[in-house]
Amino acid sequence: MFTRVLIANRGAIATRIIRSLRRLGIESVAVYAESDRDSLHVQQADHAFSLGEGPAADTYLAVDKILAVAQATNAQAIHPGYGFLSENADFAQACEAQGFVFLGPCPEQIIEFGLKHRARALALAADVPLLPGTDLLTNLDDARVEAERIGYPVMLKSTAGGGGIGMQVCQSELELEQAYASVRRLGQNNFSNDGVFIEKFIARARHIEVQVIGDGQGRALAIGERDCSAQRRNQKVIEECPAPNLSDDVRANLHSTAANLLASVSYRNAGTVEFIFDADTEQFYFLEVNTRLQVEHGVTEEVFNVDLVEWMLKVGAGELAFFDTFDAKPQGHAVQVRVYAEDPYKGFAPAPGLLTVVEWTDEPNVRIDHWVSAGLEISPYFDPMIAKVIVHRPSRTEALTAMASALRQSQLYGTQTNLQYLEMLMQDAVVTAGTITTRYLNDVQWQPRRLDVISGGTQTTIQDARGRRGYWHVGVPPSGAFDNYTFRLLNRVLDNDIDAAGFEVAVQGPSFKVSCDTTIAWGGATTEFTCNGELIPPYEVFEVEAGSVLEMGALASTGARAYIAFGGGLNCPEYLGSRSTFTLGQFGGHNGRALRAGDVLALAPNNPHCSPQPAPIELRPVLSNAWTLRVIYGPHGAPDFLTESDIDTFFDATWEVHYNSSRTGVRLIGPKPEWARTDGGEAGLHPSNLHDNAYAFGSIDFTGDMPVILGPDGPSLGGFVCPATVITADLWKLGQLRAGDRLCFEPVSIEKAVTIEAAQECALSELEPRPVPPTNYTRPLSPVIDRLPEAEFGDEIVFRPAGDHFLLIEYGDLELDIRLRFRAHALMRYLQETKVEGLRELTPGIRSLQIHYDSQTISLHSVIDTVVAAERVLASQLDSLEVPSRIVHLPLSWNDEACQQAIDKYMQSVRANAPWCPSNLEFIRRINGLTDIEAVKRVVFDASYLVLGLGDVYLGAPVATPVDPRHRLVTTKYNPARTWTAENSVGIGGSYLCVYGMEGPGGYQFVGRTLQMWNRYQQTAQFQQPWLLRFFDQIRFYEVGHDELMQMRRDFPTGQHAIRIEETRFSLADYQAFVDSQEESIQAFKLQREQAFADELARWHRDGQFHFEVEEAPELTQSESWPEGAILVDSPVSGSVWQHSVAEGDTVVPGQTLMVLESMKMEIPVVATRAGRVYRLPLGAGARITAGQTLCVLKETDNEA
Secondary structure, X not given: OOOEEEEOOOHHHHHHHHHHHHHOOOEEEEEEOHHHOOOHHHHHOOEEEEOOOOOHHHOOOOHHHHHHHHHHHOOOEEXXXXXXXXXXXXXXXXXXXOOOEEOOOOHHHHHHHHOHHHHHHHHHHOOOOEOOEOOOOOOHHHHHHHHHHHOOOEEEEEOOOOOOOOEEEEOOHHHHHHHHHHHHHHHHHHHOOOOEEEEEOOOOEEEEEEEEEEEOXXXXXXXXXXXEEEEEOOEEEEEEEOOOOOOHHHHHHHHHHHHHHHHHOOOEEEEXXXXXXXXXXXXXXXXXXXXXXXXXXHHHHHHHOOOHHHHHHHHHHOOOOHHXXXXXXXXXXXXXEEEEOEEHHHOOEEOOEEEOEEEOOOOOOEEEEEOOOOOEEEOOOOOOEEEEEEEEEOOHHHHHHHHHHHHHOOEEEOOOOOHHHHHHHOOOHHHHHOOOOOOHHHXXXXXXXXXXXXXXXXXXXXXXXXXXXXXXHHOOOOOOOOOHHHHHHHHHHOOOOOOOEEEEEEOEOOEEEEOOOXXXXXXXXXXXXXXOOEEOOOOOOEEEOOXXXXXXXXXXXXXXXXXXXXXXXXXXXXXXXXXXXXXXXXXOOEOOEOOOOOOEEEEOOOOOOOOOOOOOHHHOOOOOOEEEEEEEEOOOOOOOOOOHHHHHHHHHOOEEEOOOOOOOEEEEEOOOOOOOOOOOHHHOOOOOEEEEEEOOOOEEEEEOOEEEEEOOOOOOEEEEOOOEEEOHHHHHHHOOOOOOOEEEEEEOOXXXXXXXXXXXXXXXHHOOOOOOOOOOOOOOOOOOOEEEOHHHHOOOEEEEEOOOOEEEEEEXXXXXXXXXXXXXXXXXXXXXXXXXXXXEEEEEOXXXXXEEEOOOOOOHHHHHHHHHHHHHHHOOOHHHOEEEEEEEEEEEEEOOHHHXXXXXXXXXXXXXXXXXXXXXXHHHHHHOOOOOHHHHHHHHHHOOEEEEEEOOOOOOOEEEEEOOHHHOOXXXXXXXXXXXXXXXXXXXXXXXXXXXXXXXXXXXXXXXXXXXXXXXXXXOOOOOOOEOOOOOOEEEEEEEOHHHHHHHHHHHHHOOOOOOEEEEEEEHHHHHHHHHHOHHHHHHHHHHHHHHHHHHHHHHHHHOOOOOOOOOOOEOOOOOXXXXXXXXXXXXXXXXXXXXXXXXOOEEOOOOEEEEEEEOOEEEEEEOOOOEEXXXXXXXOOOEEOOOOEEEEEEOHHHOO
């Protein structure tokens, strides 16, 4: 037997062959096109080699490349699978010429049976029944004569055709004349042979085939028959073994006829003899021989308990003993369906694209031959088959039932597949009766509940009401509808489930077509929404008929987001418990992104028991351009972080919404604080800097001197002062804040906020207003609601409310002390084990623990009482605390190319002369008083970084500090922040190291780049959940080059690259003993660092860089007059000009992009509305603009002199 076999194929057949090779102890060699890099056959093979980029001709059909791999790997045999080179006689000959065993028939047999007229001659010689037909036709006149002789209808066939290509049914002489040239051309283009012939066409035909294997010496075994009659466009859809509704005589005659035919030519290896069976006369006729393993071979294997791949290997190796021992006795019934990336609703059009969900049934005795996993892109270059699902049961009825169940329990999402279509066929009366004929599926209608996106609009995403909960501690934001109130009201209008998903729309609405009758409701920002041109009133139930086109226009002057709800909701998979889209993380909703033209979304079934009704006027949200946001003072405030004057100014001021606001946060323009302190100490240079703690939803976060109200996609962990938090009942307003809107903050009590929320919930539930009486409230002098004394509890414990659902508990002094992190961990574990009703989430910070509680279930004071009782127990146990810890060894590309690229972009577009530019490493060296950059490098690679928090910049991104205080390099963060940071860049900010969990903005000083912290789709040995790291892991870096890291990054998410992880424990007592023993050298290091830090600060003051402010581009006014007949292209939004795509004098066509705007942290293309020549571009890059302002002036080309 062979020891190493190359598989000259891809996809499901490659993984199928690997399975047999592995069982037999034979090494597998896989080849792959670059677009198949993530295919399971690449991961499962013992050796895998790239064939380069491109389609089949450059990869899987590239004989020289494949044979070169075979030579390089010392493969002994080559298995061609099916398709590609499997029936290529030249390839078979080349294999044998170079000393490889070709696991298939000899080249001469491939040639003889590949030409259909020669195959007919061989069949005739072996007494195989033939359909009335012809030899090769020489011209159209001969075709007319022969067709008349045979009798219409006839089938015109290419002699070299296959896979349904080059076959045309002709019902009349006219159709024959029309098809003749086309079929010849298809044969020439696809098979380099334009020969054609005619056969009698049988109207009620079944496709029956017999599996045969020959020893090459005159023996051939027939291994049962298969029914492959369920076809569309001559491509098989359902295959089964044995064929239903055949008499024993017919079955035996089929087997002997097929075996005799292949024995007559001393056929070698696996092959299939295909027959046409006339359902009316019960006669069968020869169709063709496939000189390869068939796609549907699995059903034969299941029924006869054989491994055909193993037999092919044995024939190739000359091990033929099984020919003498095989006993062809079928057991039970097997059914196979082919799962394709195709759209049955659109004529089975191929549907290449991303698969975000791949879940197969776990039912026993279901075999699934497939090659895909979540996150894999289905290439447009190759056959769209994803999988073969095979079910074997004692009876046919049981097999069909089990198949329907298996399909129902499987899920593929991302692109369109035929999974639900196949499930429907399992219930079809003709299929279940076993009377299906080859043309039956052509008339089967598939009517799914779906909508087809015609235009996605600017930023239309799928959201649900509650969003993601339970992952705040690892940096996963809730997402969900930004205007949660409007969204829930619309679902209530339709009487939907609370979790029903719908559309959130920003700037410009989408257009889409629905395939079925449904109901919708919409509301939110001012706009027009139409169904087949008819205006749809907001906040009312609207009946939509199948085939209708719905279109939403641009959002007008009030409100920033509109919402569309559907009866029953949208049906897309949940990700971490929610259907909401988190576009920054690229997950949830539809493929983790905004909608695009061509997307297809499933509509959930309407609830037959629902009672939809319009929303009362009193409950419809009132939108304006002047807002009042009710807030809870805190968690931070005066006098420790801000002055009392700062707080008064904050509440007295009228703030303006900045154009660069988004779902992550709403930026505000207004007065700058004076601050109560000069800097943030170890947390950073700016007085707004804190040691990282968890944020609350709706916190108003001062990133430097500019406040940002955190939105539903905002970060969970950060190091900035938050003087107020929007109450839960007003969070919806944040979603409607528009650039240029004005707002002020009104402080209210927590008790009042809880009452308002309860009334709002009751109003939504009952669709009746629930007014809340006004109350007087005086803002307290401090946001701190309680303190526990250091003398009793070991450290002072401070309680800071953060809105009406969050409580921030802080420990000790404002300094980095691992002991304080242990205190937060101890309380977190205690509360997790106690299981207090009403506690939702616990998120630790550096010296804090945030408690997210349901204030409708448990009061703030009850939460505080619970914590105080816990701390009385825990205070005496802290010194003995130890926690599980892992030493995680990660590669680090020092000063990686991606880091330098981000610095270059920053210097070009944000701040050219920042102290940390052009080298972050030089800045780190200088501010820490080190001798050279090599000293910085030694510290980074010598340090063991203890993970104190996760999600510092989203998605499991660690905030970590060196265990040894002498490795704690301190820096300040970028001011202003970078607009772009490569995913998994590694940086230092304050005293902390962070690995960026995803691409996005950032402010940490770069040292390099490493592996992924978050695995969006795959579960591997290292990723048992989407996030890699755990609290109290220790990160240790080792150096790799950029190219080596890029290879690791390609392989790590799929489990093809492993990292070293050591299990250990971290003891607080041992750590404290170490610090005490090194106290003198630690203090010396700190003094050196502090002096260098002070010197750098003085340099900033001297050079005028300490109070750097971003210069807002001036808002331009236009008084210029344009020529008569000019075409004005106006801005749809307020924002700034990012870049021009055309220049003055260019000729443009309708739909061509003229420029790209930046607004709400989105890039918004502006396109030409008509053809013309660019006359003027009045605004340069960076110019601030308002909605309606002229961006481009076109002149019609016909008017030009």
